[in-house]
Amino acid sequence: MKAVHCKEFGPPEKLVVEDVPAPTPGANDVLIDVKAAGINFPDTLIIENKYQFKPPLPFIPGTEVSGTVAAVGDQVKHVKPGDQVMGFAFVGGYAEQLSVPAASCFPMPETFSYEQAAAFTMIYGTSYYALKQRGNLQSGETLLVLGASGGVGMAAVELGKLMGATVIAAGGNLEKLAVCKERGADHVVNYNDADWKDQVKALTSGNGADVIYDAVGGDYTKTALRCINWGGRLLVVGFASGDIPQLAANLTLLKSSSIVGVFWGASLTKEAQANQDNFKQLYQWSMEGKIQPYVCASYPLDQVADAMNLLLQRKAIGKVVLTTGETQ
Template sequence: MKAVLCKEFGPASSLVFEETTDPVAGDNQVVIDIHAAGVNFPDTLIIQGKYQIKPPFPFSPGGEAAGVVARVGSNVKHVKPGDRVMALTGYGSFAEKVVADAAKVLPMPDDMDFTTASGFSMTYGTSMHALTQRGELKPGETLLVLGASGGVGLAAVEIGKAMGARVIAAASSAEKLEVARNAGADELINYSEVSLKDAVKELTGGKGADVIYDPVGGDLFDEAVRAINWKGRLLVVGFASGRIPDFPVNLALLKGSSIVGVFWGSFAAREPQANLDNFRQLFAWHSEGKLKPLVSERFALGEYEQALELLSSRKAVGKVVMQIR
């Protein structure tokens, strides 16, 4: 099979595209013929050795995929060869085939295509876990989403609306904010033009946001912690800005607020039933038309460098997908 391979840590330009051996399914694994693979910010980190997971060389990036089951291990019962599935692979999906742990493979809904499914698991799984288990978002509360036009940000906007929240979307340009508006955001903040803290305070009558979804970190985190309501929850999702911020703990004391870590991959492994329940709800909302995943860019497998550059430069809007079959 053909695959994008990382043989040493470095930028996307150091990856190679070549023939490699087909994967083999262990007893609790599934081999998938990939039709499409989602491209995510962690893919830009894992190839540089900057992610929590450091696979042995050579490995292929690509943390999620959708396709057709080719083979299953002896202990796998919930899917069979020929089934349409979506999978959280961690890495390995920038290839024509991938092997995945059976527990991380889900049958695709009948009304979902491969392109949509390939970019659904990580963004919607992360945002659903963040807002449900970690943020405990309630109907009528105000949710502030930073980086609201990106993959996880847009998913958070849609899920927040489905959960009954008032959603404030924050992004760095009018074009990106228009994407968030189309996803259902109630209010918009362009933080390249105004103070995030002041704008949030103005929109909330001085109270601040009840839940803040932050996949950006850096300077925006510094402002966001000062725009949180009493008993607010700030969800630490990632650091796309490149800087991991420090937190002045006196602010948590003054607001009775919480800084809450979000690590969906670990949650899915530790609490598989709760994760499955999350996806059942997500699939239901998708069928009802409440979730409309935006795939803004499609690349062929050999165009991996352009795809990864789009993520690392923070220019991506919605979801970026590798179209493999």
């Protein structure tokens, strides 16, 4: 089968596409004929050996796919060959076939295209876990999302609205932020404006945001902590800016606020039941048409470098996916 191979750590241009043996599913696995695979920022870090999860070389990157079931192991009962499914794994997704444990394979909501299904698991799984379990976001609160037009950010905007919050989408590009508005954001703020902290304050009657979802890091985080409400929760989700900020502890004292870490990947095993419940809710919202991944571009496997560079050059809106061929 054709697959994207990471044989040496480095930028996306170092990736090669070549023929490799297809995976063989075990008794409790599902073999998926991949139609589409989602690109996430962590994929761009893993190939550079800059992520907390470090697979040995060589490996096939890619964590989430959609496609049809090619074969199932003896123990697998919930899907059968031919079914349309979504699958999740830590590596192996940028390929024509992927074998995943049965517990990581779900029927695809019929409301989704293959591209949308491949763009679903990581961003909604992360953002719902962040807002619900880590942020305890309540209806009527104000949610500020940093990096709102990116993958996890746009999911946080949609989910924040479904959870009853007033949502302020923050980002560095008004054209990208306009899509957040279309997808439910109540307000947008350009965090390249010198006074963006004051803009957030003005939008919250001087109080600041109750929950801040931060996928960006750097100076953006430092400023955000100055426009958090009393009792607010700053969710540390990611550092897309490339800068891990050092924060002044006195700011948390002044607002009785909390800085809360979010590691969704590890929570899948450490908080398995919570994540299963989350996915039940997310699946229901998908079937009701209340959430729909926004895919701005799709590329064939052999253009993986162009696809990843859209994220690295801050040109992506929502999600970018790779496709293996026909996705209709």
